[in-house]
Amino acid sequence: MAADASHGAQIAAACASCHDPSGRGHAIPPITSLDEQTIIKFMHNYRASESSSHVMHAVALSLSEEEIGAVARHLAANVRHRDPP
Amino acid sequence: MTNWTRRQICSMAGGVLAAAAAPHVARSQNKPRVVVIGGGIGGATVARYLGDLKTMDVTLIETKRRYVTCFFSNLYLAGLRSLASLTFGFEVLTERHGLKVIHQAATGVDPGTKTVTLRDGVRLAYDRLVVAAGIAFKSGEIRNYDASAAEIMPHAWNAGPQSELLRRQLESMEDGGVFVIVAPPDPFRCPPAPYERASLVAYYFKQFKPRSKILILDAKDRFSGQELFQEAWGRHYPGMIEWLPRQFTGAVKIVDVAARSVVTEGETFKAAVANIIPAQKAGAIAEKTELTDASGWCPVDPVTFESTLQRGIHVVGDSIIGGDMPKSAFSTNSQAKACAFAIAASLTGSQQFPSHLFNSCYTFLAPDDAFTNAITFTPEGGKIKTVETFISKVGESAEVRRRTAHQAVGWYSAFTADVFGEGS
Structure with missing residues (x-):
């Protein structure tokens, strides 16, 4: 995750507790190559339903719209591409 | 100086x-x-x-x-x-x-x-x-349990040499022995861990020492994830794990290192291997x-x-x-x-923007059976208060539990990279 203290970075710090920052996640999907609108859409879906992940349901419920926007902008602006094989 | x-x-x-x-x-x-x-x-x-x-x-x-x-x-x-x-x-x-x-x-x-x-x-x-x-560890809560006793009856509550000692003891234990876990009073590090330990050691016993038993002598009358654990113990390890709450035993008061036994208010329990997790x-x-x-x-x-x-x-x-x-x-x-x-x-x-405090733990019941929880917290009135709690449920499908166990392994890798730095 990017090293700054912006609003988005402070929320994204929580994402890094489970999502591998190098984008190599397997069981827990990587989030380092998603665009802003996709992240927002995922968060709305997680907020609406517990069924796919209660961890993400809890996280999504705890964030305001403004916070979801801030973290989505931050993650999308710091896209990491996987290292070439 | x-x-x-x-x-x-x-x-x-x-x-x-x-x-x-x-x-x-x-x-x-x-x-x-x-x-x-x-x-x-x-x-x-x-x-x-x-x-x-x-x-x-x-x-x-x-x-x-x-x-x-x-x-x-x-x-x-x-x-x-x-x-x-x-x-x-x-x-x-x-x-x-x-x-x-x-x-x-x-x-x-x-x-x-x-x-x-x-x-x-x-x-x-x-x-x-x-x-x-x-x-x-609080000293004096269990008489005779000190640093030298921990070399015979390990706590294994800081990972490292203590874990190695306990593993060696479990490996050399004869089939049919009793592994005693003394579980601590609240609050303590990692509330589900003594019971996860019982579950995973039972998995080991089931394969290699199937006549062995696990006895948990608890300083509490309830424990974290109790329904999930007890349901899984019956399913995976029937008859192998016994849990005795404080109300039945009065909790462990004394250890006898030489005899490798633990003493509650009214009874002495002999252990083949004893894991004493002290009050903290x-x-x-x-x-x-x-x-x-x-x-x-x-x-x-x-x-x-x-x-x-x-x-x-x-x-x-x-x-x-x-x-x-x-x-x-x-x-x-x-x-x-x-x-x-x-x-x-x-x-x-x-x-500093408003902080979001989370807890999410993966707990293993068997290598392919894990449960998880997710809790959100907020500062309120000078204290940290729970906002919402989600936890796995008894009766979830084997597929859901397998997926959770798989996620746990992915989580471990991401989490440790977050803490100790990215290795690549």
Whole structure:
């Protein structure tokens, strides 16, 4: 995750507790190559339903719209591409 | 050694000198100084997140060169993971995350002069100090259980040599023996862990020593995830695990190391292998720095994690009074990030946005059967309060539990990269 203290970075710090920052996640999907609108859409879906992940349901419920926007902008602006094989 | 002299400065290594000396002595930059005592999950996370900001001089003090995670160490006890796979160094933090690590004991803190004294007498000046002291054991709660008794009846509640000792004992135990786990009173590090330990050791016994039994003598009448555990014990290990609450036994009062037995109010239980997990309190340096109250734990502001007893000193992790937050690696990591952004705000003028505190734990019932919880917290009225709790349910499909176990392994890899730095 990017090293700054912006609003988005402070929320994204929580994402890094489970999502591998190098984008190599397997069981827990990587989030380092998603665009802003996709992240927002995922968060709305997680907020609406517990069924796919209660961890993400809890996280999504705890964030305001403004916070979801801030973290989505931050993650999308710091896209990491996987290292070439 | 209590006085810091010019001569001692000159005898110190350069890296230490930069951190220790007053700004006019040997500082090329004039960044605020943060010293972090303790390189476990809390200390390493705070140091890494502060180091990444590159606006402060961050020094992490940790005696050990290698840290073994307590989480997942029950998998090691069951022969399902190597200890090496649970072991991390501090090299990535120093090479990639902009901080210094000094492998020495911090022997004292002087909040008046804002200095930390190291074992060799060197003093480090700080603008903010973080104490991530972890846990210590309360002495005297179980008679005869001390450091030497722990070499015969391990606690294995700090991962490393104690885990290796317990593993060796389980491996050499004869089939048909009784493995006794003495579970501690609340609050303690990782509430589901004694019961996860029972589950995974039962998995090991089922394969290699199927006539063996596990007896949990608990200091409590209830435990974390109880319904999930008890349902799984009946399903995976019928008749193998017995749990006796305090109300039945009065809890363990005495250990007899020579006889390898434990004594409750009315009964003596002979063990082939005994795992004594004692009652706990904040780590020694927290107590010595007068960060603890009568409870034995450290009261903190729930937004900044600054001690309410010593200004300028922050405390995160298992040693705090965390309100509704359990003492877990995940909680600690979450607190450490909030603490890091609070310190940055106070020293560099950045903004601390409202913090989100989380806990999520993966707990194994068998290698392909795990459950998880997710809890959100918020600071409220000076305490940390639960907002919402979600937890796996009894009766979930085997496929859901397999997926959770698989996610646990992915989580471990991401989480440890978050704490100890990215390895690639």
